[in-house]
Amino acid sequence: MTVRHLSESTEMYLKAMVELSDHEMVMVPRLAERLGVTPVSANEMVRRLGEQGLVSHTPYKGVNLTKKGREAAVNVLRRQRLWEVFLHDHLKIEWSHIYEYACSLEHATAPEVTEALAAFLGDPKTCPRGNPIPATDGSFKPLEGISLGELKTGDKARILAVNATATDVLQYLQERDILPGRELRVVEVAPLQGPLTLEVGSRITALGLSMAEFVIVKLIKS
Amino acid sequence: MTVRHLSESTEMYLKAMVELSDHEMVMVPRLAERLGVTPVSANEMVRRLGEQGLVSHTPYKGVNLTKKGREAAVNVLRRQRLWEVFLHDHLKIEWSHIYEYACSLEHATAPEVTEALAAFLGDPKTCPRGNPIPATDGSFKPLEGISLGELKTGDKARILAVNATATDVLQYLQERDILPGRELRVVEVAPLQGPLTLEVGSRITALGLSMAEFVIVKLIKS
DNA sequence: CTATAAAATAAGGCTAACCATAACATTTTT
DNA sequence: AAAAATGTTATGGTTAGCCTTATTTTATAG
Known part of the structure; x- marks a missing residue:
């Protein structure tokens, strides 16, 4: 169905894409900025992601996620935001730090752990930063605002x-x-x-x- | 005082050393076996660890951890075993899987998160596999058995x-x-x-x- | 004390992600 | 339509961590 195992870097690219424009094209240098890499590196990576069928890139127009890519991206988002809830509600980590810590943890979280975590947290719908948490089945409607x-x-x-x-x-x-x-x-x-x-x-x-x-x-x- | 940020691979080497012989010399090929790499790779890595002052290697005699290396290793162990407790007691993950999952999480865990997790768990002294959990200050006495x-x-x-x-x-x-x-x-x-x-x-x-x-x-x- | 087994080193290669610099292509602005 | 700005590609380089296939060094057992 979905994807085996993606590198941390790959997951960051996918997440960045869904975070900074859901469904619209993104220019590669915008991605580069958000990820803190040079446009050259981002182009290179986008090519690799394209080869894996995760994104499609139209030069001078932008990149967008494929179905497969969006599924993977939403899954990353789910893991990340569940960890945010845990770090905030249970570990009492300071609000401004939870994104950073959740971001490290998300890449190290197997599906079984993700689901057990969701159950432990009582299937929360929103993370402490106010964003919706995608469901297990990948359904996810971005905030309208x-x-x-x-x-x-x-x-x-x-x-x-x-x-x-x-x-x-x-x-x-x-x-x-x-x-x-x-x-x-x-x-x-x-x-x-x-x-x-x-x-x-x-x-x-x-x-x-x-x-x-x-x-x-x-x-x-x- | 201790170390900035160690790579996942570095942490695995350190942990392997403390796990398979505390204070005794370990032959590099033994390390290689446990880590699933070739002896050549392990030798290379041991050289790098040596340059960072984490281990000392006496050819044909074995490697052992330096003070700095042992501190780092014990810290990894702490993080790992705390996660084991969480995965077992709170997420109800099956016993045979917790090591694997905890091992991924351990490398993605900042000190602040480690300590908050310990507090959340009530400062457990033992992990589900029966091993003692090192204290924050690094004090740690291996099981006598x-x-x-x-x-x-x-x-x-x-x-x-x-x-x-x-x-x-x-x-x-x-x-x-x-x-x-x-x-x-x-x-x-x-x-x-x-x-x-x-x-x-x-x-x-x-x-x-x-x-x-x-x-x-x-x-x-x- | 020499033969053998074990450990270490040398040499060369690979991959993923990054970098810089420079050239080239396209879009946008004037 | 030309100039400027922006995006892309080409080229060559780096690092960590792995690999294989010799070769060399040391320890140990006969």
Whole structure:
């Protein structure tokens, strides 16, 4: 049915693809950025993934996952987010660190362990960063929401998920209480890619646009 | 103080060394056997470990761990055995599989996660295979017991630990109820490296010598 | 003390993932 | 339509960890 055993690197590429655009084409250099490798290396790897039938690449148009690739990617996501739940709820690991640690564990997790873990956790549907956890059968509908960067002055919204992966970014956001479930109001949007001024709880915070991109929100009708 | 980050392969070598002889010299080909690599590869790797100050190798005499190497090795053991406890007690993974799964996880476990896991598990002292779990500070006294292979006809003993690592061997032993805590009696020791005949519970079982080597027991005075 | 077995080393090769630099192709902008 | 920006490919290099096939060194048993 699905795939035997994929290298850690392969899993990271697949996960990156599903994380930064589900179903749309991704330019290879965008992938490279997210994975912290050079575009040349990413191209090389994409070729290898193509040979394995995991992605299809149309030069100058982008890559996307094949059916097989998406299955594998969703499976990685499942493992990762289950570990996130465990690390957060049971081990009480600090929120900003769980992504990093879960990411190491995910590659070392056999199917039997994944399912036992899911059962132990009570089949959670959401991870601590707010993202949905794919089901065993691979069914998975990505969060419907918009990026915080798309809001206008005066908009009110609830934070659905925080998709940052770097520990320091997560820490920065955590310090400002920008966490799943919180509600916020956009006080001001500065021009020229300038920062957003937000009111979260009763705090006023400035947030750069690039960080705001990581925050998925749902507009609250007002 | 201790070491930054060791590769998975490095950790496996260190663990193998502490597992198959604590404090005694090990011949490199013995290491190679346990790790499933050729003696040539093991020699190469031992050289690299030597350069990192983790082992010291005296040609034709054997290798042993340096202080630094032993610290690292004991740390790996700690992580591994903690995961074994989690997999067995909480995830209810089958006994014969926990070594294999724990072994993957151990290499992906940061210190913060290790300690949080230990706390979550209630600082267990023993893993499901019967081995002691090293403490955070690295203190660790190996089990004192003898190998089942050293027993004589008529001896009675209690099984302290089962040190096999291969899943199929563990399964074989599990099927014959050769598990930590069980008591047994040696019915017969066949000559010429022949099998032992054992009475475990009320069952009579024949066990080859090489498998018996994996079983650590304590003689019961009679 | 020499013969044999065991351990070690030498030499050359392979793979997955990375890197840099440079050339080339395509898309987008002006 | 030309220039600029972006994406891709070519080429050659690196590292860790493995491999095989000799060859050499040492330990040990007769």
